[in-house]
Amino acid sequence: MSFRYGLSLFFMSVIPGAWKRAAAGAGLLASDGGVAPTIFAEMSALAVRTGAINLGQGFPDEDGPVEVLDAAREAIAAGVNQYPPGRGTPDLLSAIAEHQLRFYGLDVDPASEVIVTAGATEALTATLLALIDGPDDEVVVFEPYYDSYAAAVALAGATLVTVPLRAPGFQPDLDELAASVSERTRIILVNDPHNPTGAVFSTDVLTEVVRLAHLQDAIIVTDEVYEHLSFHAPHTPIATLPGAAERTLTISSAGKTFSATGWKIGWVHGPADLITAVLTVKQYLTYVNGAPFQPAVAVGLRLRESYFTDAAALLARKHEILGEGLRAAGFAVHAPQGGYFTVADATALGGADAAAFCRALPERSGVVAIPLSAFVSPAHRQRYAGLVRFAACKRVEVLEEAAARLAHAGR
């Protein structure tokens, strides 16, 4: 992930002290203070060298809806190529508000309660930078976590507090969750459906997050980029729970929903005062981005309902193909409830050390995957030592080939 590489290099040279210490603590820097090589870069290089199928990185290998792609081409041809307004193109702001009302019954004012960002990643980083006061502020996250979370928390100078998710089911223990939230908690950061585990959090978990946020006057930040890729039940935004909307910032993006991860159009919505705080940071991070993609994403958000349900059904089928291959090979599969990834336990295949297992897998089976330890703080890696993450967001024939290779290598 070149993003993290660049971030580390830049901050190594200009900012000593707090960020560096926090980043080192989060496992983002090498022990000599240099740039930590990421497992993603290592595994992608292995895929290229061995010709293995790359199920490491989570990006689709086919395009999204043609209406959305055409709208972007038309926007470029029509001259929509200069800076859009700072909050985002008004029509996209309206489309986001309409989408939240249509799917979830959430009432969002497009003029004051939503801004467009450079992907969910910028929405998250700008939110943390805007709301964190200093190192005494804690951000509670479920672990394993999406890899930009620890970096963004370190960048904001806050303290990361993790609550473990454990197989099977990857739900947090409610007592452990309650014990992790204190008067120091500024933000409870939720990612639902969850990357990398594929969990969808139960109503009990979401309700407890809201209760604890009220109790300690914390803000809920929720990353819902897989909102339309929930396989067994419609997605429930935490902002729809009683008492949640007033203290929740909801983040999503077009990347996963429309198979356009390179477009980097995201958004964040919530109470106007919090959105204003996020905007003050966001305007100096990127100012604006993706002018011709913004109207295209507005087209996407207004697509007929069947687009969204078909996309979820197709991805669920892809997970089944992958899961069958993994089971045939001898993995214990944790069938996901949502999102791009299937987690499997490689212990029965001699993969008790999944990092070493993943380094050998391309030669052994012609498939690349990522050990779950890549999404875990250094102190807790042992808990997830035998688990491997496989991306299912690839064409059916690619997954069938990967499943065949895995099953063959397992025998």
Ligand SMILES: *Cc1c(COP(=O)(O)O)cnc(C)c1O
């Ligand atoms: C892919 C992903 C993101 C990044 O979204 P962008 O819109 O590409 O910035 C954020 N969070 C999670 C959980 C993801 O899987």
